[in-house]
Amino acid sequence: MSDDQNYWKMIDRSKKQFDENTNIDSNKILKKSRHKALTTNILISLAVLLMIVPTLTLLTYFYYGSGGHDGRANTQIKVASDVIEVTEPNMFVKRMELEETIDFFSMDLNFDVYKRIGKEEYRVGEYDIDYMLDQPAFPNRTFFLDRPHPEIPPRDEPSYFIHPALHVPYEFKKEWEIVQNVPDGTVVEAYISFSNPMKPDDIRDINPGRDPDIDFLWLAVDTGVERKVVDDQGLPVTPIGYPIYKDPPTWTPFDNRQDNSEVFKEILNHLEIHEEQATKIARAKTLALEERIDYIQENGVNIYGAVVTGPASEIRKLQDNEYVRSLKVGEVKLWNWR
Amino acid sequence: MELAMKIKSKVAGIPGLVSIISALLGLAYFNVEYLTKMNTSISPYVFFIMASVFSGIVGLFSKKSRLYAIWGLGIGIFLVVHLILMIFFSININYKP
CATH class of the missing domain: 1.10.287 (Helix Hairpins)
Structure with a gap:
């Protein structure tokens, strides 16, 4: 048995x-x-x-809420908004309006971008960035611009600022024609390139006594790579610089408490730590931050171009300005110069 | 006497059962709310958590459903800690005054 x-x-x-x-x-x-x-x-x-879902949620929130000084999510939010402010001329994020959605070990960042044209701010686009842990995917960008920048920066040719060491492309001559033909009752955003690099404080020489009556919005910084238009590896670079705000948006690091050029250097150092993520968010395929930071440390902050805005009639006056070498027209809006 | 004993023995099992069922309802509420992204009132969730914790504590003293009480209380405490940590992290991530 x-x-x-x-x-x-x-x-x-x-x-x-x-x-x-x-x-x-x-x-x-x-x-x-x-x-x-x-x-x-x-x-x-x-x-x-x-208990699986609450445990995963808790682990996810713990992951994004911890790590580094501010937590991983806040660090990535800062990287995204900073990279836009320093790589997209006259474009900024209102950080109070930035929305994040956290899912299982992933985060979706959604925010609008603005430009100041004339005296008013205009919503000009939106970004949607999906993160897996702390690695962003390429952002979905939607712009509502009449003259948007190319999605992929062109190789071997500057797109809107021309470094003094480079020849001004023939197409840029047509830009003055555009300014001449823009109606007087409008305000214009223009990208101007200087004849020589100058210190940020010297931009006042361009319009002494506010003649022409224009506002400077963003300064393009000479970081050494602009004269080659490509980095060490031959990848096209886009201009890098910093904004000047009269009325800074909430929580921007460029809030006029500290010299903006110093804040710019701090931001570059911070972005260098997160360069992989910053490069994915930027339009340029490379930010070449190490090369640029070394150049700035050696030569200081010199600017070779700026984004300006003002009435069309005032922008026209820049054609005869000795400091201005070339101009590219950005957006044109109805009169709001008050 | 026998009837009283019988009733007492039946009643003794209730707190543990209430505790684990409340805990499960709390968990189910969180799951449905999170997975469907619905923004519902937090009060039923807090009620389920409180019910699971308090009846879990009571149930611990009865032999009959101690296992259910331990599980109910355990899940209840987990949900309390979870709620506190989630509020803490949600406030800190993308903080807006």
């Missing part, structure tokens, strides 16, 4: 003895116990299954 048969025989004998000695039906007890064991199993299995 096998062990199994012996076992069942013993169980039957015990059940019989139990039934004989007591008035309780052992089958009923067994049925009840089996039922309780099954219920316990179901309840505990259900609990374990239902």
Whole structure:
């Protein structure tokens, strides 16, 4: 006889003895116990299954809320908004409006970008960046611009600022024609390139006594790579610089408490730590930050171009300005110069 | 006397069962809310958590459903800690005054 048969025989004998000695039906007890064991199993299995989502959520929030000084999510938010402010001329993010959605070990960042044209701010686009952990995918950009910058920067040719060491392309002559033909009751955003690199404070020489009556919005910094238009590896670079705000948006690092050129240097150092993520968000395929930071440390902050805005009639005056070598027209809006 | 004992023994199992069922309802509420991205009221969630913790504590003293009470109380405490940490992290991530 096998062990199994012996076992069942013993169980039957015990059940019989139990039934004989007591008035309780052992089958009923067994049925009840089996039922309780099954219920316990179901309840505990259900609990374990239902705990998966809260556990993953907690781990995700812990991941994004911890790490570094501000937590990983805040660091990535800062990288995204800073990279736009320093690589997209006259474009900024209102950080109060920035929305994040956190899912299982992923984050979706959604925000609008603005430009100041004339005296008013205009919403000119939106960014949607998906992160897997702290690595962003290429952002989905939607711009509502009449003259958007190329999605992929052109190779071997400057797009809107021309470094003094480079020849001004023929197409740029047409830009003055555009300015001449823009109606007087409009305000214009223009990218001007200087005849020589200059210190940021020297831009006042361009419009002494506010003649022409224009506002400087963003300064393009000479970082050494602009004269080659490509970095060490031959990848096209885009201008890098910093904004000048009269009325800074909330929580921008360029809030006029500190010299903007110093803030710019701090931001470059911070972006260098997160260069991989910053490069994915920027339009340029490379930011060449190491090369640029070394150049700035050696030569200081010199600017070779600026984004300006003003009435069309005032922008026209720049054609005869000795400091201005070339101009490219950006956006044109109805009169708001008050 | 026998009837009283029977009733007492039946009642003794209730807090543990209430605790684990409340905990499961709390978990289910969180799952549905999170996965469907619905913004519902937080009060039923807090009610389920409180019910699971308090009946879990009561259930610990009864032999009959101690296992359920331990699980209910455990999940309840987990949900309390989870709620506090989630509020803390949500406030800190992309903080807006």
